[in-house]
Amino acid sequence: MAFRRRAKSHPLFSQEFLIHNHADIGFCLVLSVLIALMFEVTAKTAFLFILPQYNISVPTADGELVQYHYGLKDLVTILFYIFIAIILHAVVQEYALDKINRRLHLSKVKHSKFNESGQLVAFHFTSVIWCLYVVVTEGYIANPRSLWENYPHVYLPFQVKFFYLCQLAYWLHALPELYFQKVRKEEIPRQLRCIALYLVHIAGAYLLNLTRLGLILLLLQYLAEFFFHMARLVYFTDENNEKLFNVWAVVFVVTRLFTLTLYILVIGFGLPRVENQALDPERGNFFSFLFNNILFRMSVLLLVCLFQASVMWRFIHFQLRRWREYWNEQSSRKRAAAGTKQQAKPLKRDSGYHENGVVKAENGTSPRTKKLKSP
Structure with a gap:
């Protein structure tokens, strides 16, 4: 540092x-x-x-409330927090992950995956706590109708906008980190796909004024990812400990079901009931006008369902491969144990012991030979 x-x-x-x-x-x-x-x-x-820009004072019953909307100046703020994310990335790497790696003596492949999971565990844990605080204080969980009421949500509270700016900054900082961390060429396409998906979804929710729905979905996604990367860290320290993978599997399935339900509830039923569906670009309700179109709405839901189906297919494929490896390992252990028992089985010997090719009795005397009768 x-x-x-x-x-x-x-x-x-x-x-x-x-x-x-x-x-x-x-x-x-x-x-x-x-x-x-x-x-x-x-x-x-x-x-x-x-500081976030584009603040505006909105009159309320208690006085004035300062809220924000987005614009090009947000790129300057995101750039500053990209450097903040790079610094925090280096702090976690040097003062936590590198010290643990020296004790574990992992291979190069496991070393790279351990660093990736360690960074993401720290980020996901912080994001889950922060996101949960925002959705609770803003009342999005207590009042689910607020996810689509008064749409479009052009004006955002300070903590909502700041959260989105920091999220965009973190995933943008992950691009140069691929170079700084000397990530292997085999791993770069997978990580680029992951970064691109996060950027598209977060920026889409921010620009389409779906920030409230995006907060709930990010909370569910980060919760599942936290358990997955935590399970990988535990597995790298102890390869016989895979219990957290079972916990992650349950959390993953539950979060996928909640995600699909929220999409159908908000896009399929909530947004079409929004008032003032007429096109008014000055008010910023262009997207609410689009969501009132049943063809556009069904197209969005179809894309969401296809994406969630692909995610579930990859999850099922991963679980089947993991269970197959587990049962193969168990069967190989049983075969090895059976072979060990056969080798350890004692051979049946005559009573006494051998000395100079003659069997001796326990008291040291030779056993009496049987006399043959003469014909």
Whole structure:
């Protein structure tokens, strides 16, 4: 991390220098923005990086409420929090994961997967707690009708917008981390697909004004992912311990059912009942006008169902492969145990012991030979 002593120095602005010092470079950039807050000339520009923009005062019965909507200036804020995510990524890697890896002595493949799961466990755990706090304080769980009432939800509370900006920043920071962490070429396509899916869904919920539904869906998704990556960490430390995979399987199935139910409830039944369905771009209800079209609504639901079906198919395939490996391992252990018992079975010997080719009795005397009768 910043200002730590290194065993080996690299040429300035070289590839190795950038890889080994990317967190320190990001720390310097963040620090320069924070220093800019101290001066009146640069403070206004620095606030563009730190605080969400496009705030508006909405009159309420108790006074005025400050809310936000999205715009191009959000890209500047996302860029600042990308550097924050890079710094936190390096902190978790150096002060937690690297120390554990030194004790486990994992192979290169397991070492890479352990680092990936360790980073995602920290992120998913933080996101689940944060997302749960937001949906509870905003009343989205207590009042499910709020997921589609007064749609489009153009104006967002501060914590909702800030949550979405941080989520976009984290998944965008994962792209350069593929280079900084020297991820193997075989793993890059899979991780790119995962990052792209998260970015498309989060940005889609943010831009389509479906932020309330997106919060609930992210909570369910991150909860299932947390148990999966936690189970992988436990498995890497003890390969005989697979109990958390069973917990993850149950949580995964439950979250898929809740996800599909929420999609049908909100898109299929909730949004078509929204008032003021006439097209009014100034009010921002272009998407509510689209969701009132039954063809568009059914197309969205069909895509959602197909995507969830593909996810469930991959899950079932993974479970079948895991169970097949488990039963093959159990059968091989039984065969090995049976072979060991046969080898350990004692041979039947005559009473006494052998000495110079003659069987001796227990008292040391030779057994009496039987006399043959003469013909």
